[in-house]
Amino acid sequence: MTVITILYAILTMGALGALFSVGLSIASKKLSVEEDPRLIEIIDLLPGSNCGACGFAGCAAMAEAILKGDMEPSSCPVANSESIEKISKLLGLEVKEKVRNVAVVLCRGDRKNQKKKAEYIGVESCLAAHLVGGGERACNWGCIGFGDCVDVCPFDAIYMSPDGIPVVDRDKCTGCGKCVEACPRNIIELHPINRNVFVLCKNRDNPRLARSVCSAACISCGICERATGGEGFKVIDNLAVVDYEKYTKEPILPTDKCPTKCIVIVGDPEKEK
Amino acid sequence: MNLLLVFISAAVVNNYVLTYFLGLCPFVGVSKKLGPAVSMGLATTFVMTMTATVTWLIYYLVLIPLNLEFLQIVSFILVIASLVQLVEMFVRKVSKPLYDALGIYLPLITTNCAILGLALFMVLKEYNFIESIVFGFGAGAGFTLAISIMAGIREQLDIADVPEPFKGAGITMITAGCLALAFMGFAGLI
Ligand code: SF4
Ligand code: SF4
Numbered sequence: 001m002t003v004i005t006i007l008y009a010i011l012t013m014g015a016l017g018a019l020f021s022v023g024l025s026i027a028s029k030k031l032s033v034e035e036d037p038r039l040i041e042i043i044d045l046l047p048g049s050n051c052g053a054c055g056f057a058g059c060a061a062m063a064e065a066i067l068k069g070d071m072e073p074s075s076c077p078v079a080n081s082e083s084i085e086k087i088s089k090l091l092g093l094e095v096k097e098k099v100r101n102v103a104v105v106l107c108r109g110d111r112k113n114q115k116k117k118a119e120y121i122g123v124e125s126c127l128a129a130h131l132v133g134g135g136e137r138a139c140n141w142g143c144i145g146f147g148d149c150v151d152v153c154p155f156d157a158i159y160m161s162p163d164g165i166p167v168v169d170r171d172k173c174t175g176c177g178k179c180v181e182a183c184p185r186n187i188i189e190l191h192p193i194n195r196n197v198f199v200l201c202k203n204r205d206n207p208r209l210a211r212s213v214c215s216a217a218c219i220s221c222g223i224c225e226r227a228t229g230g231e232g233f234k235v236i237d238n239l240a241v242v243d244y245e246k247y248t249k250e251p252i253l254p255t256d257k258c259p260t261k262c263i264v265i266v267g268d269p270e271k272e273k
Numbered sequence: 274m275n276l277l278l279v280f281i282s283a284a285v286v287n288n289y290v291l292t293y294f295l296g297l298c299p300f301v302g303v304s305k306k307l308g309p310a311v312s313m314g315l316a317t318t319f320v321m322t323m324t325a326t327v328t329w330l331i332y333y334l335v336l337i338p339l340n341l342e343f344l345q346i347v348s349f350i351l352v353i354a355s356l357v358q359l360v361e362m363f364v365r366k367v368s369k370p371l372y373d374a375l376g377i378y379l380p381l382i383t384t385n386c387a388i389l390g391l392a393l394f395m396v397l398k399e400y401n402f403i404e405s406i407v408f409g410f411g412a413g414a415g416f417t418l419a420i421s422i423m424a425g426i427r428e429q430l431d432i433a434d435v436p437e438p439f440k441g442a443g444i445t446m447i448t449a450g451c452l453a454l455a456f457m458g459f460a461g462l463i
Contacts, residue, residue, distance in 0.1 A: 005340065005341070008339045008340075008341060009341055009343075009344055012335060012336070012339060012341055012344065012348070013344065013347065013348065013351075016331070016335075016348055016351055016352075017351060020351060020352070020355040021355075023355065023359075024355055024358050024359065027358075027359055027362055028362055031362040031363055031365075031366045032362075032366075033365055033366055033369075
């Protein structure tokens with residue numbers, strides 16, 4: 001093969017390519033489809049993270065559904081209230097207030113608090129560990145600690161503390177719920193951001209057993225229930241739960257009364273009101 | 274007479290799908306309903322005819338004089354890809370429902386091996402310009418024929434009492450096989 005041939009080859013392919021691309025660009029002008037300009041605007045207003053939490057393939061598909069009226073603008077779990085308002089205005093819809101949800105990790109069983117029951121050697125995934133023997137931490141209800149939740153978060157809003165328990169960055173969290181789905185122990189829940197009081201434990205074993213595996217477990221002593229006169233905390237099935245209907249803001253609260261400190265104020269109640 | 278032979282040979286006797294087993298992906302993918310199947314067939318026919326025309330021009334007017342036959346495949350792919358883009362824009366403009374129904378299969382015409390196969394066969398068989406166009410059109414007609422027959426059968430199969438293990442992909446493959454057997458009957462005609 002001579003240099004000339006190579007040169008010709010390059011030139012020919014270049015010329016052909018140029019020819020076709022010019023043709024195509026002319027055609028794309030001529031054949032361009034008029035799209036509802038609002039569609040583009042809605043797409044721009046949606047978060048654009050294409051996380052799929054709304055059930056559509058991506059933000060564009062969701063925008064189409066909103067435009068058609070099949071979905072509400074607020075059905076995007078990720079969009080902030082400002083952009084939802086803008087979309088609603090754009091379409092002349094009533095603006096619906098939406099309190100932002102954030103993820104809360106309901107467990108304090110990090111490496112310091114939770115006992116170790118075994119050595120786990122295997123795939124470093126909470127789901128895998130959960131399936132074989134529950135991982136190396138002793139509590140069968142609590143965090144396994146391999147961070148499946150951290151891995152799935154599309155917004156970098158959840159990270160592992162040095163002691164191995166996930167921490168949610170409440171500013172970054174969009175409430176998409178991916179971590180909730182990922183956690184095999186179901187210890188992550190979505191709550192409105194203005195809820196700040198939580199019982200950070202899911203252990204429903206009896207007090208003695210719970211205590212023996214984790215120093216931060218709820219031991220269902222009932223002190224919180226008594227301290228609020230049953231109007232806020234209730235011990236159900238060996239676990240204290242907050243009744244958010246009754247437990248509004250004040251009076252705060254028996255957090256310091258809880259002997260294992262599993263009632264905790266999460267976030268900043270002042271700022272997040 | 275010769276042109277008629279070329280047409281029939283491409284459309285029926287050497288049917289791309291049922292004899293050469295080229296382009297099976299859209300053949301199975303878009304043959305659930307008759308409507309989209311026919312449209313897919315027509316889109317493919319258009320691309321095939323255009324491909325045959327343009328590739329003939331490129332091959333005989335550019336590649337041969339410059340001794341660049343080895344660029345055959347690359348340049349043919351270029352042609353096909355551009356044409357498919359064109360068809361895609363066109364379909365989108367003319368009929369959005371059809372565009373949605375064809376979905377991913379429309380861009381997939383690009384990788385439909387029947388089309389590249391057509392261009393390569395055309396060179397192999399040394400057709401002249403007119404014959405090539407007829408050849409491309411015939412191949413497209415054959416594809417449309419095959420995919421429409423298949424879609425018709427599959428629409429019937431939907432309501433037929435298919436034994437459980439054969440449902441879905443199984444019976445589709447069997448049907449395609451039977452069709453191919455039927456088309457083998459034409460072998461040797463031309
Ligand atoms: S994955 Fe969890 S932490 Fe991350 S944004 Fe979604 S809800 Fe928040
Ligand atoms: S997925 Fe659940 S168990 Fe695993 S680290 Fe996250 S919170 Fe812990």
